[in-house]
Amino acid sequence: MASANKDHWSSNTYQASASFVPKLATKVVQYLDAKPSDKILDIGCGDGVLTLDLASSCSSIVGLDFSASMIQTAKDEAAKKNITNAxxxxxxxxxxxxxxxxxxxxxxxxKVFSNAAMHWILRNPETRDGVFRGAYDALKPGGVFVFECGGAGNVAETVTAFIASLVHVAGLSVDAARELIPWYFASEAWASARLEKAGFKVEKIELEYRPTKLVEGQGIEGWLRLFGAGILDSIDESKRDGVINHAVGLLSGTVTREDGSEYIGYVRLRGIARKPQ
Ligand SMILES: C[S@@+](CC[C@H](N)C(=O)[O-])C[C@H]1O[C@@H](n2cnc3c(N)ncnc32)[C@H](O)[C@@H]1O
Incomplete structure (x- = not known):
């Protein structure tokens, strides 16, 4: 697995190459349905763009993230905007x-909320049950866990290109290359079963294919470098640019449309799960 304890995130790079992530959260935010009296926990909150938006609709919100860079940006933005309930x-x-x-x-x-983070948080099979149990325990009786993350089949083309490139350029075996992929993209059936095992009643679980336009000027290379930072960090420095260039070459025909824009195949898994009264 890619080195799990290192912060591979930079809020500047995230905002340059993936600013679409919080912008595409309309549906999960609707499902969250934040109310003025709600106390909300946002897990994998990143740079806090969504968290700070939600702060205006709820009583208070706590954002947690693994990345010191992301959390620093979130705190700075909260201070700049004078948002005191986040x-x-x-x-x-x-x-x-x-x-x-x-x-x-x-x-x-x-409410416990999470956007675009659970597929990272669930990567390690040994801690998966604990994540759902943690969300369950944090909630009041009757509270809900509302999340969106990458689901089964998410960004399949980039995962395959990364593996091929790690094999051909960095000389890894297919199994070793696969082990470096830092995500777990769950199916609806898997997520439902795990949520129920933690004690939740699943009210909605859905998978949506949502091809997503990459940021102009950053494109597929920016995406691979941002989200694959942990993968690159696990291989010899001299091989990193070669791995990226090879993957970009493999993907260029697949992701490019007639007008030159680039899209990759996001598949979103969304869920609403309630803790019984
Ligand atoms: C794609 S970003 C999404 C950020 C934010 N929720 C949004 O919608 O913009 C994924 C975030 O998950 C965080 N993350 C990954 N693994 C994590 C873990 N084990 N614990 C907490 N946060 C984690 C990353 O640091 C990153 O900020």
Whole structure:
């Protein structure tokens, strides 16, 4: 697996190559349906763009993220905009019950929210059940966990190109290359079963194919370098540019449309799961 404990995120690079991520969260934000009395926990909040938007519709919101760079940007933005009901902390949410302890008092949130982060947080098979249990424990009875993340088949072309490139350029075996992929893209059936195992009643689970336009000027190379930073960090420095160039070459015909714009095949998994009263 890509080196799990290192911060591979830079909020500047995220905003340059993936500013579409929080902008495309309309549906999951509708599902969250934040109310003025809600106390919300946002797991994998990143640079806090969505968290700070949500702050205006709820009583208070706590954003947790693994990345110190993302959390610093979120705190700076909150201060700049004078938003006082949003607080942020660094926590590995794959170990939510242990790592989130100082931010997550059991039974204290009306809603737990997560956008575009659960496929990272669920990468390690050993901590997956704990993530759902952590969300469940954080909620008041009757509270809901509302999330969107990459689902089964997400960005399949880029995953395949990364693996091919790691094999051909960096000399890894297919299995070793696959092991470096830092995401877990769950199916609806898998997610439902795990949510129910944690005690939730699943109210909605859906998978949507949503081809997504990449940021002009950054394109597929910017996307691969941003989201594949952990993969690149795991291989010899001298091979990194070669791996990226090879993957870009493999993908260029597949992702490019007639007008030169680039799209990749995002598949979103969305869920609403309630903790019984
Ligand atoms: C694509 S960003 C999404 C950020 C934000 N929710 C949004 O919608 O813009 C994914 C975020 O997940 C965070 N992340 C990945 N693994 C994590 C973990 N184990 N614990 C907490 N955050 C994690 C990353 O640091 C990153 O900020």
């Amino acid at each position: 607080t942020f902390g660094i926590a590995d949410c794959s170990r939510l019950p242990e790592d989130g302890k100082s931010f997550v008092q059991p039974g204290s949130y009306d």
